Amino acid sequence: MHAIDGLMYGFGIAFLPHNLLFCFIGVLVGTLIGVLPGLGPAGALALLLPVTFGIAPSTAIIMLAGIYYGAMYGGSTTSILINIPGEAASVITCLDGYQMARKGRAGSALGMAAIASFIAGTVSLFGLLFLAPTFANFALEFSAPEFVSLILCGLVLVSFLGSGSRLKAFMMACMGLLLGTIGTDPIEGMDRFNFGITYLMDGAGLIPVIMGLFGVSEIFANLEEQQFRGILKEKIKNLWPTLQDWQDSTWPIIRGTVLGFFVGVIPGTNTVIASMMSYAVEKKVSKHPEKFGTGIIEGVAGPEAANNAGPSGAFIPLLSLGIPTNATMALLLASLMIHGITPGPFLITQSPDIFWSVIASMYIGNLMLLALNLPLVGLWVQVLKIPYTFFYPVILLFCLLGSYCVGTAIFDIAVMIFFGIVGFLMKKFAYESTPLILAFILGPMFEENFRRSLVLSFGSFRIFIERPISAVFLALATILLIVSVLPMFKKRRPAARSKWN
Amino acid sequence: MKIYDLLSSLLWLVIGLAFLAGGVRMGLGPIHSPGAGYFPAVIGAILSLLSLGLFIKAALEKGPLSERHPFWKEADSWKKVSLVVGSLIFYMAFLEFLGYLATTVLFIFFLLKVVGKKSWPVSITMAVLVSLGSYALFKMALGVYLPKGLILG
Amino acid sequence: MSKDRKTDSVARRLRFLAFSILAIGSLQLVGAPAAAAAYPEKEITLIVPWAAGGGTDLVARILANLLEKDLGKPVVVVNKPGGGGLVGFNQIAAAKPDGYTIGVNSTSQILQKYSASSYADWRNLSPIALINLDPAAFAVKSDSPWKTLEEALAFAKANPMKVRISNSGPGAIWHVSAALLGSKTGVQFTHVPYGGGNPAAVAVAGGHVEATTVSPAEVGPLVKGGKLRILAIASAKRDPLFPDVPTFKEKGIDFTMGVWRCLVAPKDTPKAIVAQLEKSVEKALREPAFKEFMEKNGLGQAFMNSADTAALWAQDEKDMEKIIPGLGLKKN
Numbered sequence: 001m002h003a004i005d006g007l008m009y010g011f012g013i014a015f016l017p018h019n020l021l022f023c024f025i026g027v028l029v030g031t032l033i034g035v036l037p038g039l040g041p042a043g044a045l046a047l048l049l050p051v052t053f054g055i056a057p058s059t060a061i062i063m064l065a066g067i068y069y070g071a072m073y074g075g076s077t078t079s080i081l082i083n084i085p086g087e088a089a090s091v092i093t094c095l096d097g098y099q100m101a102r103k104g105r106a107g108s109a110l111g112m113a114a115i116a117s118f119i120a121g122t123v124s125l126f127g128l129l130f131l132a133p134t135f136a137n138f139a140l141e142f143s144a145p146e147f148v149s150l151i152l153c154g155l156v157l158v159s160f161l162g163s164g165s166r167l168k169a170f171m172m173a174c175m176g177l178l179l180g181t182i183g184t185d186p187i188e189g190m191d192r193f194n195f196g197i198t199y200l201m202d203g204a205g206l207i208p209v210i211m212g213l214f215g216v217s218e219i220f221a222n223l224e225e226q227q228f229r230g231i232l233k234e235k236i237k238n239l240w241p242t243l244q245d246w247q248d249s250t251w252p253i254i255r256g257t258v259l260g261f262f263v264g265v266i267p268g269t270n271t272v273i274a275s276m277m278s279y280a281v282e283k284k285v286s287k288h289p290e291k292f293g294t295g296i297i298e299g300v301a302g303p304e305a306a307n308n309a310g311p312s313g314a315f316i317p318l319l320s321l322g323i324p325t326n327a328t329m330a331l332l333l334a335s336l337m338i339h340g341i342t343p344g345p346f347l348i349t350q351s352p353d354i355f356w357s358v359i360a361s362m363y364i365g366n367l368m369l370l371a372l373n374l375p376l377v378g379l380w381v382q383v384l385k386i387p388y389t390f391f392y393p394v395i396l397l398f399c400l401l402g403s404y405c406v407g408t409a410i411f412d413i414a415v416m417i418f419f420g421i422v423g424f425l426m427k428k429f430a431y432e433s434t435p436l437i438l439a440f441i442l443g444p445m446f447e448e449n450f451r452r453s454l455v456l457s458f459g460s461f462r463i464f465i466e467r468p469i470s471a472v473f474l475a476l477a478t479i480l481l482i483v484s485v486l487p488m489f490k491k492r493r494p495a496a497r498s499k500w501n
Numbered sequence: 502m503k504i505y506d507l508l509s510s511l512l513w514l515v516i517g518l519a520f521l522a523g524g525v526r527m528g529l530g531p532i533h534s535p536g537a538g539y540f541p542a543v544i545g546a547i548l549s550l551l552s553l554g555l556f557i558k559a560a561l562e563k564g565p566l567s568e569r570h571p572f573w574k575e576a577d578s579w580k581k582v583s584l585v586v587g588s589l590i591f592y593m594a595f596l597e598f599l600g601y602l603a604t605t606v607l608f609i610f611f612l613l614k615v616v617g618k619k620s621w622p623v624s625i626t627m628a629v630l631v632s633l634g635s636y637a638l639f640k641m642a643l644g645v646y647l648p649k650g651l652i653l654g
Numbered sequence: 655m656s657k658d659r660k661t662d663s664v665a666r667r668l669r670f671l672a673f674s675i676l677a678i679g680s681l682q683l684v685g686a687p688a689a690a691a692a693y694p695e696k697e698i699t700l701i702v703p704w705a706a707g708g709g710t711d712l713v714a715r716i717l718a719n720l721l722e723k724d725l726g727k728p729v730v731v732v733n734k735p736g737g738g739g740l741v742g743f744n745q746i747a748a749a750k751p752d753g754y755t756i757g758v759n760s761t762s763q764i765l766q767k768y769s770a771s772s773y774a775d776w777r778n779l780s781p782i783a784l785i786n787l788d789p790a791a792f793a794v795k796s797d798s799p800w801k802t803l804e805e806a807l808a809f810a811k812a813n814p815m816k817v818r819i820s821n822s823g824p825g826a827i828w829h830v831s832a833a834l835l836g837s838k839t840g841v842q843f844t845h846v847p848y849g850g851g852n853p854a855a856v857a858v859a860g861g862h863v864e865a866t867t868v869s870p871a872e873v874g875p876l877v878k879g880g881k882l883r884i885l886a887i888a889s890a891k892r893d894p895l896f897p898d899v900p901t902f903k904e905k906g907i908d909f910t911m912g913v914w915r916c917l918v919a920p921k922d923t924p925k926a927i928v929a930q931l932e933k934s935v936e937k938a939l940r941e942p943a944f945k946e947f948m949e950k951n952g953l954g955q956a957f958m959n960s961a962d963t964a965a966l967w968a969q970d971e972k973d974m975e976k977i978i979p980g981l982g983l984k985k986n
């Protein structure tokens with residue numbers, strides 16, 4: 001079936017009333033899950049799986065895909081409003097998104113995030129359609145060495161993204177890497193730095209650490225000012241992105257979409273790498289790089305586009321090869337199989353209605369997300385006006401629940417409180433937490449794949465260079481390293497002072 | 502501030518050395534088959550070096566040791582922050598014992614009344630509203646597990 | 655004379671005691687079913703020692719659904735992930751043994767004793783029933799030169815350490831399975847750990863490793879999609895989902911190993927409640943909804959009652975004790 005015919009066919013099915021309804025439910029639930037952390041898409045999908053038993057396969061998949069998309073988007077809302085990333089991939093959005101909110105430009109940030117996500121999601125869908133076969137095989141080529149080189153690119157960028165002291169950023173990245181080693185060694189299974197505490201055997205949980213480092217510490221810092229009125233430092237300027245915003249965001253969105261799509265295709269990666277790269281690229285090509293971190297739209301539009309292009313990319317290996325690229329995709333795979341559909345090369349021919357209706361519904365899902373979230377922007381912006389005394393207890397509750405619910409463990413709340421205090425002290429002493437969290441996310445993946453590569457290559461380091469894709473990324477990483485270190489020798493950066501001194 | 506950099510760099514130095522020591526003890530393994538301790542040791546070493554660098558950089562900096570800015574932005578903000586920390590610890594300690602609803606009501610009430618100095622009726626109403634609202638959202642709409650505890654959670 | 659009378663009265667007392675015990679005992683027997691019939695009076699918590707969305711979690715949720723229908727009271731699934739199941743295992747064992755907290759465990763509980771730094775003793779649990787059994791499936795890439803198991807093993811034997819087998823994690827069941835296979839056939843493999851059964855299977859499809867020994871559930875979709883081929887399966891009988899695949903036994907290799915999952919309760923849970931749950935589980939496993947789910951996902955269907963499961967655990971422990979130290983796996 002020709003792509004266009006197939007799409008028409010798919011739209012025909014997707015526009016059926018009950019499919020539209022379930023798509024909407026999925027998107028709504030997904031957004032809710034994205035906004036409320038601790039319950040990631042995987043957990044929610046698992047909970048809702050039984051619901052899908054009684055309905056038709058295509059409808060079920062439409063709803064589940066809607067949830068996935070919605071969750072991806074919802075995570076950015078909290079990043080912008082309260083500096084808490086709903087999930088790992090939204091960490092980058094916090095950098096400029098939150099600052100924009102403080103300057104009264106939350107409307108612009110939220111609106112542009114929604115629009116960038118929509119554009120990225122839609123455009124990358126076309127990529128999915130026409131490039132699926134090529135990319136499917138590309139995904140299979142990725143083995144441990146390729147991951148090492150790719151993640152190395154990410155790690156090099158980590159200290160480049162911040163706005164403070166480069167040296168301190170490197171140190172925080174190291175700290176993040178070290179924290180990532182706590183738990184169990186992924187290659188030999190040995191206990192590492194967990195002091196025998198069973199709750200630490202899988203490492204410090206990402207969600208509690210994020211809740212503490214980003215959410216709780218920010219609240220402590222805000223509380224210091226007795227007269228702290230609220231997050232808004234300036235009056236609310238506008239509810240919608242301005243014409244200038246549109247102009248500034250065009251190229252970031254385009255670049256972000258391309259980046260996000262490619263990274264999403266690769267199995268096992270976290271879209272955070274795509275958003276990091278997008279932010280770094282924008283910062284590098286920008287005429288005013290020093291403004292990054294103070295709240296400019298490019299820092300939101302690009303990474304958000306990258307974020308949302310990712311899922312489309314991730315659907316490629318899933319639908320055409322039956323290979324899930326992350327936990328959520330694995331669940332979608334399970335749900336497809338429960339309904340008797342085996343994704344793979346034969347999916348398009350054996351169950352065209354499934355394939356094409358899923359594609360069509362992804363587009364509709366994107367549209368619904370936009371329709372759902374744009375009106376909400378006004379509401380969210382008003383939320384920022386709530387007096388802080390009432391606002392922050394709710395946020396604290398939200399952090400507590402988010403930390404607790406991941407593993408139903410009190411220990412995670414302790415982790416959250418600990419990192420809340422650590423984060424607060426870090427602010428006082430002029431250290432940024434972004435490099436720490438990014439290294440914390442990327443470090444374990446890097447180490448695991450590095451050591452696995454050496455097992456695969458029987459101990460030879462040549463594997464990193466001999467494999468073409470790996471070599472390319474390695475070269476890229478080297479270039480990035482040189483580019484980011486060079487300024488340190490060229491001119492002295494103004495000594496960074498803590499915002500709190 | 503100079504003193505902050507000096508002190509904090511020492512802390513990172515200690516942490517870096519600790520991981521280095523721990524890693525070495527775990528076993529570095531041969532270079533072509535790194536063991537469990539390899540990564541922490543290497544990164545720990547790098548962190549130690551970087552913190553030494555920071556220490557030296559701060560020590561060589563011209564200027565006073567500490568500037569006029571106090572640690573706490575306002576004279577008694579430490580009280581507020583400590584109370585909030587305390588409330589968080591309370592929540593952690595009693596969540597599974599008292600159950601979600603009771604603990605949350607007490608938590609929000611404390612923050613509004615004691616820290617926020619709001620009135621009794623406002624604090625109680627908000628506490629109850631927030632607890633019931635979040636309960637409805639998490640437990641009933643999303644099916645998340647919330648502890649029962651003593652009082653019906 | 656007095657001594658005789660004394661022994662007489664002692665004997666009489668003993669007889670009286672014996673009769674009383676019998677009487678009370680029989681009353682209990684009569685009374686017991688009545689007490690069990692009242693169970694459950696409130697909701698039951700089912701602890702899953704792994705994260706939501708994983709394979710075991712899904713099976714547990716479906717089972718919980720069906721048990722709920724049968725028992726008439728809610729069965730709430732709570733995830734307590736951590737330590738490869740350790741956190742959950744400990745929680746189940748420490749719960750009040752009143753039948754209102756049950757859980758799921760798997761082979762990892764037994765494996766941990768020999769491959770991890772800490773473990774939860776299965777003796778602190780009371781098995782209710784075995785609910786699933788997945789054997790190891792030796793799979794290679796579909797365009798691999800090895801069309802039969804013999805070819806693969808011959809090559810591996812002639813080239814020690816050259817054949818790489820992916821597994822789901824260090825010390826986990828599939829790693830142990832591959833190591834055991836190596837030991838039984840006298841072959842030296844290189845074991846490559848991955849973060850789960852799915853990535854391990856994908857690694858073979860991508861040609862990064864030569865083979866894998868994970869479960870049919872994880873290689874299933876790739877086999878159906880034409881990317882992988884299963885050369886042999888480590889079960890007693892052929893897998894109904896893959897009827898063309900021979901068992902290792904048929905090939906003359908005494909290798910059977912796989913993962914099992916069981917529904918469990920804390921150690922001193924009343925026997926009557928365990929029996930009732932056992933019956934409920936047996937019923938649930940026969941439900942078309944359950945069977946369909948297991949089949950569609952390639953999960954092996956099996957059932958063992960409480961007594962047989964207990965025997966299995968004891969036997970497995972004996973086996974693991976013998977096998978694992980000899981495999982040269984790193985222990986903490």
